[in-house]
Amino acid sequence: MLSKKDTQFAIDQMGELFPEAECELVHKNPFELLIAVVLSAQCTDALVNKVTPRLFEKYKAPEDYVRVELEELEQDIRSIGLFRNKAKNIKKLSFSLIEDFAGVVPETREELESLAGVGRKTANVVTSVAFGVPAIAVDTHVERVSKRLGICRWKDNVRQVEETLQKKIKREDWSDAHHRLIFFGRYHCKAQSPKCPSCPLVSMCREGKKRLKDQLPHG
DNA sequence: AACTCGGGGCA
DNA sequence: TGCCCAGAGTT
Numbered sequence: 001m002l003s004k005k006d007t008q009f010a011i012d013q014m015g016e017l018f019p020e021a022e023c024e025l026v027h028k029n030p031f032e033l034l035i036a037v038v039l040s041a042q043c044t045d046a047l048v049n050k051v052t053p054r055l056f057e058k059y060k061a062p063e064d065y066v067r068v069e070l071e072e073l074e075q076d077i078r079s080i081g082l083f084r085n086k087a088k089n090i091k092k093l094s095f096s097l098i099e100d101f102a103g104v105v106p107e108t109r110e111e112l113e114s115l116a117g118v119g120r121k122t123a124n125v126v127t128s129v130a131f132g133v134p135a136i137a138v139d140t141h142v143e144r145v146s147k148r149l150g151i152c153r154w155k156d157n158v159r160q161v162e163e164t165l166q167k168k169i170k171r172e173d174w175s176d177a178h179h180r181l182i183f184f185g186r187y188h189c190k191a192q193s194p195k196c197p198s199c200p201l202v203s204m205c206r207e208g209k210k211r212l213k214d215q216l217p218h219g
Numbered sequence: 220a221a222c223t224c225g226g227g228g229c230a
Numbered sequence: 231t232g233c234c235c236a237g238a239g240t241t
Contacts, residue, residue: 038238040236040237041236041237041238042224042225042226042235042236042237042238043225043226043227043235043236043237044227044228044235044236047226047227078226079226079227080225080226080227081224081225081226081227081235081236082223082224082225082226082236082237082238083224083225083226084224084225085223085224085225085238085239086224089238089239116238116239117237117238117239118238119237119238119239120237120238121237121238122237122238139236139237140235140236140237141236191234191235191236192234192235
């Protein structure tokens, strides 16, 4: 596995490659952030940002989502993938917020994870972005990059990936590191054809060296 | 552990 | 135009 020092170096390099890497969700309150992150499951933030302005104009509070007809909510988010699941989850989640949390978005990961449509990744994003609790949300980009580079082990589950990253990265750097890993994974260390030949990290990357040697797909 | 949900992006 | 992407929930 990559040492703490090498991990830090790798993440610095990602920052140089993508200086623009930062949070793409710009929502003022925790409730809107929560809805936005739930919507963003399995699709890009850019796509979510297309529907949220209209959505948040129409729905201000959990009560608004509880009251609306499911079909109407589905229509309001239909340009996003998995809109039927998401509409259902948002209605359930809003109901739970009112019933269990007095209409206020809870601040702990455990409480957030009890809400429909909120898994570990979404919960981590909400606690870190809305409540300033440092966390590294492990999405598929973060997981893939961490495994390819050898920051964590191949067989690690999401939770182990998260723990390893938090151990190897200084707490005050978690937020930056998170976004750098995501940008690097999305645009450079892509799932299908990672850009190994032009990657500043191949020399320390087990997977990169292997892909080049074995002529595995790479761009 | 595998499958499902579904539109968007890219080859 | 068809393959691949991205999380959470269900079985």
